[in-house]
Amino acid sequence: TSGSSDEGDSTGGDGAADKSEVTIAFQENIQTMDPHNGSAGIDNSVQYAIYESMFTPDEDGELQPLLATDYEISDDGLTYTFKLRDDVTFTDGAEFNADAVKANLDRIIDSEGSLNNYKSLRDVEKVEVADDYEVEVTLNNINSQFINKIGMLRMASPDALENDIDFGEESAGTGPFVLEKWNHGDSLVATKNEDYWEEDLPKVDKVTFKPIPEDGSRIAMLKTGEADYIFPVPVNDVESLEAEDNIEVSVVESTYVNYATINTSKEPFNKKEVRQAMNYALNQEDFVKVVKNGYGIVSDSALPATNNYYAAQEPYDYDLEKAKELLADAGYEDGFSTEIWGSDSSKDKRGMQFIQQQLGEIGIDVEIKQMERGTLSDEINKPESAEDSEVEMWYVGWSSQVGDADNATNPLFSSSSFPPNGSNTAYYDNEKADKLIEEGLHAKSEEEAAEKYAELQEILWDDAPWLFTAVDEEPTAMRKGLKGIWRSADGNFYLREVEWE
Amino acid sequence: MSETQITTDQTQFVETKQDSNFKRLLRSFKKNKLALYSLYVIILLLLIVIFGPWITPYDPQEANYDSILEAPSWQHLAGTDEFGKDVLSRLIVGARLSLGVGVSAVLLGAVAGTILGLISGFFGKWVDRVIMRICDILFAFPDLVLAIAMVAILGPGMKNVIIAIAFFSTPSFARIVRGETLEIKERLFIEAERSIGAKKSRIILRHVFPQTISTIIVYITMNIGGAIISAASLSFLGLGASPSSPEWGAMLSASRDYIGHAFHLIFFPGLAVFITVLVLNLFGDGLRDVLDPKTRD
Amino acid sequence: MTSNPVLEIKHIKKYFKISKGWFAEKKYVKAVDDVSFSIEKGRTASIVGESGCGKSTLARLVNGLIEADSGEIVFKGNDLTHKNEAVWRTFRQPMQMIFQDPYASLSPQMKIKDLVAEPLLIHYPKMSKAEIEKIVKETLDICGIGSQHLSKYPHQFSGGQRQRIGIARALVLRPELVILDEPVSALDVSVQAQILNLLKDLQEKFDLTYLFISHDLSVIDHISDDVAVMYLGNIVEISSRDTLFESPKHPYTQALLSSVPDKDPKLKRERIILKGEIPNAANPPSGCKFHTRCPFAMNVCKEVAPVMQTLDNGTQVACHLYQENQS
Amino acid sequence: MTGLLEVNNLKTAFISDDKTTQVVRGVSFAVNKGEIVGIVGESGCGKSVTSLSIMRLLKGTSGTIQDGEVRFHDQNLLDLSEQKMRKIRGNSMSMIFQDPMTSLNPVLKIGRQLMQGIMLHLKYPKEKARKYAVSMLESVGIPRAESIMNEYPHQLSGGMNQRVMIAMAMSCNPELLIADEPTTALDVTIQAQILELMKELREKQNTTILMITHDLGVVSEVCDRVIVMYAGRVVEEGKTAEVFENPKHPYTEGLIKSMPKIGQKQSRLYAIPGQVPDPANMPKGCKFAARCPHVMDICTEKEPDLIKDEEGRKHRCWLYQGEYEGGEKVDVKSSTGN
Amino acid sequence: MGRYIIKRIIGLIPLLLAVSFLIFIFIHLIPGDPARLMAGKDATNDEVEALRTYLGLDKPILEQYFIYMKELFQGDLGHSLRSNAPVTQLFGERFLPSLQLSILSIGWAMLIGILLGVISAVFRGRWPDYFGTITAISGISVPNFWLGLVMIQLFAVQFNIFPAGGIETWKGYVLPSFALGAGIMAMITRFTRSSLVQTLQEDFIRTARSRGLGERAIIFGHALKKSMITVLTIAGLQFGFLLGGSIVVETVFSFPGMGRLLIDSIQFRDYPVVQSLLLIFSLEFILVNLIVDILYGFFNPKIRYN
Ligand SMILES: Nc1ncnc2c1ncn2[C@@H]1O[C@H](COP(=O)(O)OP(=O)(O)OP(=O)(O)O)[C@@H](O)[C@H]1O
Numbered sequence A: 001t002s003g004s005s006d007e008g009d010s011t012g013g014d015g016a017a018d019k020s021e022v023t024i025a026f027q028e029n030i031q032t033m034d035p036h037n038g039s040a041g042i043d044n045s046v047q048y049a050i051y052e053s054m055f056t057p058d059e060d061g062e063l064q065p066l067l068a069t070d071y072e073i074s075d076d077g078l079t080y081t082f083k084l085r086d087d088v089t090f091t092d093g094a095e096f097n098a099d100a101v102k103a104n105l106d107r108i109i110d111s112e113g114s115l116n117n118y119k120s121l122r123d124v125e126k127v128e129v130a131d132d133y134e135v136e137v138t139l140n141n142i143n144s145q146f147i148n149k150i151g152m153l154r155m156a157s158p159d160a161l162e163n164d165i166d167f168g169e170e171s172a173g174t175g176p177f178v179l180e181k182w183n184h185g186d187s188l189v190a191t192k193n194e195d196y197w198e199e200d201l202p203k204v205d206k207v208t209f210k211p212i213p214e215d216g217s218r219i220a221m222l223k224t225g226e227a228d229y230i231f232p233v234p235v236n237d238v239e240s241l242e243a244e245d246n247i248e249v250s251v252v253e254s255t256y257v258n259y260a261t262i263n264t265s266k267e268p269f270n271k272k273e274v275r276q277a278m279n280y281a282l283n284q285e286d287f288v289k290v291v292k293n294g295y296g297i298v299s300d301s302a303l304p305a306t307n308n309y310y311a312a313q314e315p316y317d318y319d320l321e322k323a324k325e326l327l328a329d330a331g332y333e334d335g336f337s338t339e340i341w342g343s344d345s346s347k348d349k350r351g352m353q354f355i356q357q358q359l360g361e362i363g364i365d366v367e368i369k370q371m372e373r374g375t376l377s378d379e380i381n382k383p384e385s386a387e388d389s390e391v392e393m394w395y396v397g398w399s400s401q402v403g404d405a406d407n408a409t410n411p412l413f414s415s416s417s418f419p420p421n422g423s424n425t426a427y428y429d430n431e432k433a434d435k436l437i438e439e440g441l442h443a444k445s446e447e448e449a450a451e452k453y454a455e456l457q458e459i460l461w462d463d464a465p466w467l468f469t470a471v472d473e474e475p476t477a478m479r480k481g482l483k484g485i486w487r488s489a490d491g492n493f494y495l496r497e498v499e500w501e
Numbered sequence B: 001m002s003e004t005q006i007t008t009d010q011t012q013f014v015e016t017k018q019d020s021n022f023k024r025l026l027r028s029f030k031k032n033k034l035a036l037y038s039l040y041v042i043i044l045l046l047l048i049v050i051f052g053p054w055i056t057p058y059d060p061q062e063a064n065y066d067s068i069l070e071a072p073s074w075q076h077l078a079g080t081d082e083f084g085k086d087v088l089s090r091l092i093v094g095a096r097l098s099l100g101v102g103v104s105a106v107l108l109g110a111v112a113g114t115i116l117g118l119i120s121g122f123f124g125k126w127v128d129r130v131i132m133r134i135c136d137i138l139f140a141f142p143d144l145v146l147a148i149a150m151v152a153i154l155g156p157g158m159k160n161v162i163i164a165i166a167f168f169s170t171p172s173f174a175r176i177v178r179g180e181t182l183e184i185k186e187r188l189f190i191e192a193e194r195s196i197g198a199k200k201s202r203i204i205l206r207h208v209f210p211q212t213i214s215t216i217i218v219y220i221t222m223n224i225g226g227a228i229i230s231a232a233s234l235s236f237l238g239l240g241a242s243p244s245s246p247e248w249g250a251m252l253s254a255s256r257d258y259i260g261h262a263f264h265l266i267f268f269p270g271l272a273v274f275i276t277v278l279v280l281n282l283f284g285d286g287l288r289d290v291l292d293p294k295t296r297d
Numbered sequence C: 001m002t003s004n005p006v007l008e009i010k011h012i013k014k015y016f017k018i019s020k021g022w023f024a025e026k027k028y029v030k031a032v033d034d035v036s037f038s039i040e041k042g043r044t045a046s047i048v049g050e051s052g053c054g055k056s057t058l059a060r061l062v063n064g065l066i067e068a069d070s071g072e073i074v075f076k077g078n079d080l081t082h083k084n085e086a087v088w089r090t091f092r093q094p095m096q097m098i099f100q101d102p103y104a105s106l107s108p109q110m111k112i113k114d115l116v117a118e119p120l121l122i123h124y125p126k127m128s129k130a131e132i133e134k135i136v137k138e139t140l141d142i143c144g145i146g147s148q149h150l151s152k153y154p155h156q157f158s159g160g161q162r163q164r165i166g167i168a169r170a171l172v173l174r175p176e177l178v179i180l181d182e183p184v185s186a187l188d189v190s191v192q193a194q195i196l197n198l199l200k201d202l203q204e205k206f207d208l209t210y211l212f213i214s215h216d217l218s219v220i221d222h223i224s225d226d227v228a229v230m231y232l233g234n235i236v237e238i239s240s241r242d243t244l245f246e247s248p249k250h251p252y253t254q255a256l257l258s259s260v261p262d263k264d265p266k267l268k269r270e271r272i273i274l275k276g277e278i279p280n281a282a283n284p285p286s287g288c289k290f291h292t293r294c295p296f297a298m299n300v301c302k303e304v305a306p307v308m309q310t311l312d313n314g315t316q317v318a319c320h321l322y323q324e325n326q327s
Numbered sequence D: 001m002t003g004l005l006e007v008n009n010l011k012t013a014f015i016s017d018d019k020t021t022q023v024v025r026g027v028s029f030a031v032n033k034g035e036i037v038g039i040v041g042e043s044g045c046g047k048s049v050t051s052l053s054i055m056r057l058l059k060g061t062s063g064t065i066q067d068g069e070v071r072f073h074d075q076n077l078l079d080l081s082e083q084k085m086r087k088i089r090g091n092s093m094s095m096i097f098q099d100p101m102t103s104l105n106p107v108l109k110i111g112r113q114l115m116q117g118i119m120l121h122l123k124y125p126k127e128k129a130r131k132y133a134v135s136m137l138e139s140v141g142i143p144r145a146e147s148i149m150n151e152y153p154h155q156l157s158g159g160m161n162q163r164v165m166i167a168m169a170m171s172c173n174p175e176l177l178i179a180d181e182p183t184t185a186l187d188v189t190i191q192a193q194i195l196e197l198m199k200e201l202r203e204k205q206n207t208t209i210l211m212i213t214h215d216l217g218v219v220s221e222v223c224d225r226v227i228v229m230y231a232g233r234v235v236e237e238g239k240t241a242e243v244f245e246n247p248k249h250p251y252t253e254g255l256i257k258s259m260p261k262i263g264q265k266q267s268r269l270y271a272i273p274g275q276v277p278d279p280a281n282m283p284k285g286c287k288f289a290a291r292c293p294h295v296m297d298i299c300t301e302k303e304p305d306l307i308k309d310e311e312g313r314k315h316r317c318w319l320y321q322g323e324y325e326g327g328e329k330v331d332v333k334s335s336t337g338n
Numbered sequence E: 001m002g003r004y005i006i007k008r009i010i011g012l013i014p015l016l017l018a019v020s021f022l023i024f025i026f027i028h029l030i031p032g033d034p035a036r037l038m039a040g041k042d043a044t045n046d047e048v049e050a051l052r053t054y055l056g057l058d059k060p061i062l063e064q065y066f067i068y069m070k071e072l073f074q075g076d077l078g079h080s081l082r083s084n085a086p087v088t089q090l091f092g093e094r095f096l097p098s099l100q101l102s103i104l105s106i107g108w109a110m111l112i113g114i115l116l117g118v119i120s121a122v123f124r125g126r127w128p129d130y131f132g133t134i135t136a137i138s139g140i141s142v143p144n145f146w147l148g149l150v151m152i153q154l155f156a157v158q159f160n161i162f163p164a165g166g167i168e169t170w171k172g173y174v175l176p177s178f179a180l181g182a183g184i185m186a187m188i189t190r191f192t193r194s195s196l197v198q199t200l201q202e203d204f205i206r207t208a209r210s211r212g213l214g215e216r217a218i219i220f221g222h223a224l225k226k227s228m229i230t231v232l233t234i235a236g237l238q239f240g241f242l243l244g245g246s247i248v249v250e251t252v253f254s255f256p257g258m259g260r261l262l263i264d265s266i267q268f269r270d271y272p273v274v275q276s277l278l279l280i281f282s283l284e285f286i287l288v289n290l291i292v293d294i295l296y297g298f299f300n301p302k303i304r305y306n
């Protein structure tokens, strides 16, 4: 490895020298600072520094109170009552209270979909102010995952919403930082909120967020001290970063499942044997080793182990004989040709090549078709039905919230989620699975939900609408001495308590 | 005088000593050492293109997960890639693809551009104005944007990459050929052709076009390099050849994930592109000195 | 003079637009400005004048390579004015042109035999290959190019030989009228003599009519029957050769004749050295265009352009000096 | 009367990668102070290369001077360093070229081009150089000289540009002016003006002029003496009138006869048959033998010497070699000269 | 001169109108749906539709074009679909860095290019010529992303002399401008060389020599000025391209310039941004060409506009 630049930090950027500032570099561009419209993970993470939600996950993925102190669910499971903190004001001077929460939720609901967060509130019937610091939200259907969704919505000052301020220019949240300057595409600077409601926080004066698309540059920036905290770190570079004295790499087991959907509505994939054969032919260990450079965990369910409702299944061992047998049973002893679609990222490129090589061993000739994301999304979503669908395999991944099993199954396996209505590109259509997804969502208790989801996972695993591969372990790297900033399994980072040691 | 005596002063015919273009080319290449050596390398490359699949030390597509990312050694002279494939073998096989993309894209662009340029230059007036304005617009578009859009519209794959690159090399050919045509059109022999009654189509095809050929050839050689690099850049942006194919640009773009710790992966394909493009350019440069000392654009 | 001219040019004009762009002031070069003359069959009519006076433009007008703005071109009784390419093409066989620069006027990438055969291919598409070859060989032979050179390219020949090829190319169609635009000015003296002799021989053999253009008075004197002198787009004097050289009338003709350096050093004549430069054709002087350099310029010359008139000795001249005499 | 310029046995060749072609093949002549000497000959016979060799201006071409000497004021120019040569060029020896349109820099103003040489050689400060340049322009008959200083060559006509060239060449009062076809690109009426101007220069400033041309008319018009070249050699030399009256060499004779003359009605012209031999492929013996009407056996075998006869004329032809046995052989003069 | 420029600019209006229409059609030809991309993979069709209506993308294409043009004539380049920021602001933020980078790249490329070109021409066929030619041609023979990556590895990571990305200090411009300028330098070297070689063979150079001028005066005083005409045209054209940003180099160096804005916007099918940017680029390109034409006249007295 090339570890000769250890002393590099002496000349490095201000980040290393100035202990009151933190620079965070990541891949994606920040798209919007509208607290209700963030879609990419990065938008959410950056916004959490400025806008807070009623609840926030801890490092174990458990929800902890933030702007709310507690919540209750009515016996019929339809009404949620949130108790709010009473000592919080927005940075524009407005008070945080039940009215503020209602204003925020109403804005999202009224958008009917034009705001990204609308998805979280699909089932909401009404929002009512019960008290100065108490809000009641009524659903029209029981939703076992609801708290995970509403709890994470960011709150902005009702005055700001009223005045329709430009969130790209100014901010009005309750968070530890205030938007200072956003240079689209270059950097976003947030400075300390002097009146933050929690004593002693925040501990740094300034946080700079920088989109750095090129992996190599991002890593170089960390090495030279231009950045203090970077992600994603390409798995191939972990080793060289670990070799540096003043850099620390932490690895988080994520909720990001890698897989390739298999279009079950199409010949020959409508035969379960074929799909299983493909799974037997894929060496998941090698997948982790080659594609993920060791940073991944072999999938043994459609859900990642980090999901609260995960249930492990009997793995598909790497067994070429069995795979060939199954193929022969299905009438494809000579294999067949197919196509795999995927994005144009180098990560996906590698994954698809691996699949191509592995399936080649049992005579399945895979052609790789990489598409630019807009085109790809068009190709996937243009067909209105399973019959019209053209996708055969799609190499992709899915990341959901730790506590949200519905989001990790419904858009992917429910027969109502065929494109363009969702991401079920396997066109997986199983009544029993549909029913279990439904029941899991509307379960009245955790236990019931867990039970339903476990059963669902068993069916999914056996039916193999996917080529299962692995769940990512995501490395993140930072300068030594940085504390209080962490990444969750679902890919967000939280920096309320960030500080230099 | 019934029989006019016609003077035929052909006592001796002097052969003026200008020889054919080809002889001049050879002679002048002997003087231009760079162009000569480039020609040798190009010939070598062509041999690799032709015989590539039979001279690889390993199967270029065979993955070996036990020896991934190995540094260059006697076993693997250029190391192995992320799937344990032999990089040298892939480079050898990939020569065909990379040069193929470059050559076919440029040829395609040259044909289209030449036709447009001839028409534009010869007919002038509004035809010229329309064609040249379109070329201007295409010029003003950033190349890669155009290519990205083309690939997005046409779909991924080598064929479409070729079309995209051809598409944006067309206007420059059109301009070059138009410029030449404008100049040739004013030459006396074109007027002489008109005065013997030759039709426009004949003049363009038989008299103007042959005059532009040497410029076009020079420009083609000089553009192949650029096209190879464009293809590599497209691969870099994820829009090139099928990722598993050993096309050099695809190899380069895949290797950037390993730049920190498997330098050979980016170095060797880069070197292959560099040498190829360099010799093509040097050769083109030499060719231009011989065939067309006055190329401007 | 017989009454049956092969070619008749009446008041022909050609102005070239030189301003570019949409809003710019329109400017013209009056390259040929109201020129009339005619040529009788079998004779050589010459046009002499200095660079830029419009000789080549006139030749190209006559040959239909450019279209006249106004005036008439009558060839063998056919009015060819404002006719399109297709009509002209039918008259290209009897009317041929030979150019000044023999190298530049031969398409460089064609072999001699193809060059000479091309006119035949165009005008007689049905002619057999063998026949074409026969005519080509014959014509080249007459022009002094042996058949051993058929497969060579123009660059392999010397200037004089190239001009012979050019001549062969024109003659292969057996034309009646040949327009020669400075056919010998690019050649060396000794070669020039060869070509001039050849032209004379061919004229006799094929009964050709020549429109001969040159700036070299000694060549003109040698070859012409009739001579027209041009100055800045106008013909200022037309006369038979002998009359012109013996008694030039127009002051410009006189100056031109006296400017020719004499080959005989003993014969020192009094020269008329003109003042100043040839004016710009885009911005010609008013009145008589020659008045700025004319040693006899009068006031009227600055204002009124003289008209052409015939003197007693048959000379036509456009000059105020003679206008007075007449009126 | 000693020669201002003496060229002895000058040999210049062009070297391409595979062969060396001698195009000036032992040229010798002398020019006396105050004389106008003409060099005539067909295109390609080496006239320009001779003049360029004298000025040592072959740089930028593949030409090299192989042998001989160029004595100017008894100093062999070929021995001088480039630096010293530069002091002579444009100063005591200057040159004008055939095409005034291409021989002036199209992107520099006339004034600047003129002043460069004046400031360089006469060491005048800028203002003075400017005034002097204007006066030079006036002296060659250029109207509104002041404003012409600020114009570009393309704004002037050919005749004007040639005058600018002459002004430029004359600005440092050269003793020798080499004019390489100074009027070929010009019209007859303008040519007459320029020739008049050159004669004037000689009269007023006693400038020595070496006039290179292929136009016999020009030679007879202005030159005192004429040198006839053929295929890289001098074939005849003598007083202009004498040579024209009584040409000795058949080539000279042919040349004079083949020119059409005004007022001399000939139905056919005399034409020297054939062409000039290719310099890369010179025949043995007399280079003119193949075209010569008087060719003898010896002509194709051995080249005649350039000899000087009693009348002081020089010629290179076997026809006279016997006659003038005692004649001085100019060729063999050793390079130390007289 | 002034009239000429005004005339040229007026002449641009129909051209730009045509360009705007072509661009509009062109980017809508590219498959992809901004609403779908913004809504995310887990959005239902109804949500996507709602978003599309909200963004005004449900209207017929021609109507969208007329709306866009109407706003354009009022000086409004539209708002980003994605971040809702005005395009003028996005453009403003990126313009300066791109301009600075362009000037720097062109600057050093011209300086070195002309120098190398002169050396090559003067020592034609000898080793300085070979050196110049190889150096120059190397510049266009490497993909510039490769050059960029290798330079980052070398100068940022190994030696830590220059930053790997960002433009907080002037140092941030060094590597990108090198990567961008290399190709242009090559071009300029070659054009300088061939043009100078040609110029040095012209008659007027011989005239200058015949007047006793030294070689330096001849090359710099006489020949180069004429050759500059070609070089300038090339440089101008390249400058026009550069102003549009370089997608690849900007990506490699995380440079906040036009190229990255463009590619990001294309990826999200952010139509107003892409549209306006492409229109601006065309305008810039045309203007740069106009300026080159004018400078051309300055260097070439034969083409003086009046
Ligand atoms: N195509 C053209 N466009 C504009 N001006 C032209 C064109 N052709 C000729 N001219 C102008 O018309 C005038 C006459 O030109 P022409 O070539 O007929 O002269 P010429 O007598 O043949 O001269 P030369 O002896 O130099 O051949 C010149 O001023 C020339 O610049």
Ligand SMILES: Nc1ncnc2c1ncn2[C@@H]1O[C@H](COP(=O)(O)OP(=O)(O)OP(=O)(O)O)[C@@H](O)[C@H]1O
Pocket (backbone or CB within 6 Å): D014, D023, D041, D042, D043, D044, D045, D046, D047, D048, D049, D050, D061, D062, D063, D214, D279
């Ligand atoms: N730069 C050069 N490179 C190679 N050969 C040359 C060069 N210049 C002249 N020559 C050759 O040298 C010979 C003499 O040329 P030169 O220019 O002296 O002829 P000239 O007598 O001046 O003819 P002209 O009357 O055409 O000017 C010719 O054969 C010519 O081809």
Ligand SMILES: [Mg+2]
Pocket (backbone or CB within 6 Å): C055, C056, C057, C181, C182
């Ligand atoms: Mg003419």
Ligand SMILES: [Mg+2]
Pocket (backbone or CB within 6 Å): D047, D048, D049, D180, D181
């Ligand atoms: Mg000469």
